[in-house]
Amino acid sequence: MCNTVLSTELVSKSFGGLAAVDNITLQFQKGCVHAIIGPNGAGKTTFINLLSGEQAATSGKIIFQGQDITYLPAHKVSQLGIGRSYQQTNIFPNFSCWKNIWLAAQSRQKSSMRFFKPASNYIEVSRSAKRALDLSGLAKFSEIPASEMSYGQQRQLEIAMLLAMQPRVLLLDEPIAGMSSSESIIVIELIKRLARDHCIVLIEHDMDAVFAVADILTVMNNGRILATGLPHEIKNNSEVVNAYLGEEGMEPISG
Amino acid sequence: MVTVPSRNVAICLFVILLCFASVPLFGDKYFVKLALRAIIFSIFAMSLDLLIGYTGLVSFGHAAFFGLGAYIVHLVSPVDESLNLFICLSLTLGLTAVAASIIGAFSVRTKGVYFIMVTLAFAQMMFYFFFNWPGAGGSDGAFIFFKPALKFGDLTVIDLDDGHTLYFFSLFAWVACYILLIFVLRSPFGQVIQGIKINEHRMQGLGYDTYLYKLVSFVIAGTIAGFAGFLFACIDGFVSPGLLGWRESGIAMVMVILGGQGTLFGALLGSVGFHGMEEIFREPAITGVIAEHWQILMGIFVICVVLFLKNGLSALITRFDSKAGEDV
Numbered sequence: 001m002c003n004t005v006l007s008t009e010l011v012s013k014s015f016g017g018l019a020a021v022d023n024i025t026l027q028f029q030k031g032c033v034h035a036i037i038g039p040n041g042a043g044k045t046t047f048i049n050l051l052s053g054e055q056a057a058t059s060g061k062i063i064f065q066g067q068d069i070t071y072l073p074a075h076k077v078s079q080l081g082i083g084r085s086y087q088q089t090n091i092f093p094n095f096s097c098w099k100n101i102w103l104a105a106q107s108r109q110k111s112s113m114r115f116f117k118p119a120s121n122y123i124e125v126s127r128s129a130k131r132a133l134d135l136s137g138l139a140k141f142s143e144i145p146a147s148e149m150s151y152g153q154q155r156q157l158e159i160a161m162l163l164a165m166q167p168r169v170l171l172l173d174e175p176i177a178g179m180s181s182s183e184s185i186i187v188i189e190l191i192k193r194l195a196r197d198h199c200i201v202l203i204e205h206d207m208d209a210v211f212a213v214a215d216i217l218t219v220m221n222n223g224r225i226l227a228t229g230l231p232h233e234i235k236n237n238s239e240v241v242n243a244y245l246g247e248e249g250m251e252p253i254s255g
Numbered sequence: 256m257v258t259v260p261s262r263n264v265a266i267c268l269f270v271i272l273l274c275f276a277s278v279p280l281f282g283d284k285y286f287v288k289l290a291l292r293a294i295i296f297s298i299f300a301m302s303l304d305l306l307i308g309y310t311g312l313v314s315f316g317h318a319a320f321f322g323l324g325a326y327i328v329h330l331v332s333p334v335d336e337s338l339n340l341f342i343c344l345s346l347t348l349g350l351t352a353v354a355a356s357i358i359g360a361f362s363v364r365t366k367g368v369y370f371i372m373v374t375l376a377f378a379q380m381m382f383y384f385f386f387n388w389p390g391a392g393g394s395d396g397a398f399i400f401f402k403p404a405l406k407f408g409d410l411t412v413i414d415l416d417d418g419h420t421l422y423f424f425s426l427f428a429w430v431a432c433y434i435l436l437i438f439v440l441r442s443p444f445g446q447v448i449q450g451i452k453i454n455e456h457r458m459q460g461l462g463y464d465t466y467l468y469k470l471v472s473f474v475i476a477g478t479i480a481g482f483a484g485f486l487f488a489c490i491d492g493f494v495s496p497g498l499l500g501w502r503e504s505g506i507a508m509v510m511v512i513l514g515g516q517g518t519l520f521g522a523l524l525g526s527v528g529f530h531g532m533e534e535i536f537r538e539p540a541i542t543g544v545i546a547e548h549w550q551i552l553m554g555i556f557v558i559c560v561v562l563f564l565k566n567g568l569s570a571l572i573t574r575f576d577s578k579a580g581e582d583v
Contacts, residue, residue, distance in 0.1 A: 050317055052460070054459075074459045074460055075460075075461075075462050075463055075465070076462075077463075078461060078462030084460060086460075090454065090456070090460070091454070092450060092457065103446060103461060104461050106446060107462040110445070112443040112468070113444055113468075114442055114444055114449045115442045115444050115445075116438050116439075116442055117443075118441040118442065119441060119442055119446045122443065161461070165462065166462060188552055
């Protein structure tokens with residue numbers, strides 16, 4: 001049903017003797033939410049860092065739409081259409097909410113090496129930033145400095161910036177961690193809506209959220225893939241339950 | 256982030272510039288020269304503010320471009336006649352831009368304290384090059400016998416040998432550089448460098464090749480510093496290796512911090528404050544026996560400004576701004 005946009009072939013990342021990511025082969029499809037779950041230290045974030053170009057793989061290959069992007073620097077990966085949000089809030093605290101989104105939108109211009117026309121006169125950037133602002137539900141906070149927004153709002157801002165980049169692939173690293181339940185509902189609905197025409201890779205610890213949005217699940221442990229499958233297959237996989245789901249408590253999952 | 260001057264800042268700047276413009280009418284020769292030095296150093300410091308205050312690059316070797324600009328005037332001026340102003344200025348700006356591209360290409364790769372060290376090392380290399388090169392006067396420095404001028408046949412339009420012409424030319428240059436930098440900071444490019452200052456890692460994630468933007472910012476700043484050097488060389492028609500040394504880099508940095516980084520116009524306040532205070536502290540009639548050791552008083556002054564004003568002397572003006580007018 002889905003066509004593969006992004007894939008990895010035996011990708012590994014070692015720090016000294018430790019293999020943080022160990023021979024991961026995965027395909028990510030357009031129109032799907034592919035969730036990666038696993039205990040802390042399983043290598044999920046490192047794996048995302050490899051996909052986004054922020055860290056270079058030790059071995060293996062990453063292919064995006066037929067192009068080898070394994071060793072491209074982060075800014076080039078981003079320009080190709082792979083955008084990410086961060087586990088640790090990563091914004092411009094001194095700038096207003098609007099300007100944060102604006103910078104993200106401006107990155108989609110052919111070049112920002114333009115020196116005379118004021119940035120605010122670029123109507124297409126304005127329009128794209130406005131769209132991202134509205135989609136993320138932050139419209140009424142647009143003039144507030146990002147540092148004065150609540151933690152949950154800052155997380156929403158991360159996603160708004162991601163949207164303004166108009167990526168084809170969204171790498172979401174714990175997008176709803178620390179959000180209030182009303183904020184996380186907005187984001188989960190947004191992820192569902194975006195999933196229709198985007199490829200989404202989601203790392204999340206909140207199992208309710210994961211099972212609410214994921215089309216495919218991969219469970220990682222110690223840098224390796226433990227299992228990949230449809231949500232109901234993962235729920236009933238005894239190995240996964242022992243390694244990971246079990247410790248989170250069976251209640252929310254079996255319910 | 257104050258980019259476009261608020262109404263208060265614009266009024267203050269206008270008054271300060273009017274005062275500067277009236278100096279040649281009332282002041283004696285010494286005072287005119289002092290004011291001229293303050294203007295030229297303000298251009299130099301303003302270019303450094305683009306790096307420190309807006310791009311987050313703390314350069315400790317910015318005098319390399321200031322001194323180079325001055326030396327280029329000496330090197331390209333013939334000994335028996337004055338060189339065309341436009342040719343001389345183009346050569347100065349062009350060559351300092353080339354030097355800034357080369358030095359920037361290496362130093363912008365580094366960050367934080369390493370960037371400070373690399374820029375300092377490049378500037379000291381340039382210092383010793385001119386210090387030891389007999390062709391440019393070596394450690395004694397060198398004279399510029401005929402300063403650049405703009406002439407059409409017998410008609411002299413601009414002659415920088417004339418003190419008042421140089422004075423108003425420099426004042427005009429300050430306004431031009433200030434307006435130019437405001438345009439640059441409002442542009443998409445300006446937004447990118449300001450983003451880099453706050454969170455470079457995030458800018459890369461957004462898809463900006465931050466190395467390139469930092470390099471271009473470094474080249475713009477270096478070229479403007481070279482322009483300031485060009486003007487400085489015309490004051491006395493004398494250049495010396497000290498212009499490239501780390502003392503000058505340090506003075507520019509003190510002016511930026513004294514005036515308030517990330518404000519542009521703060522460089523003017525910093526330069527005026529620095530030169531003005533130096534004159535006051537050195538005057539035995541005012542400071543008595545300490546006059547000989549005026550640097551001690553200057554140190555106390557700088558420390559007080561940094562401790563008690565949130566963003567240097569510029570805070571004296573911007574504290575009256577409404578908050579809404581600040582973000583542009």
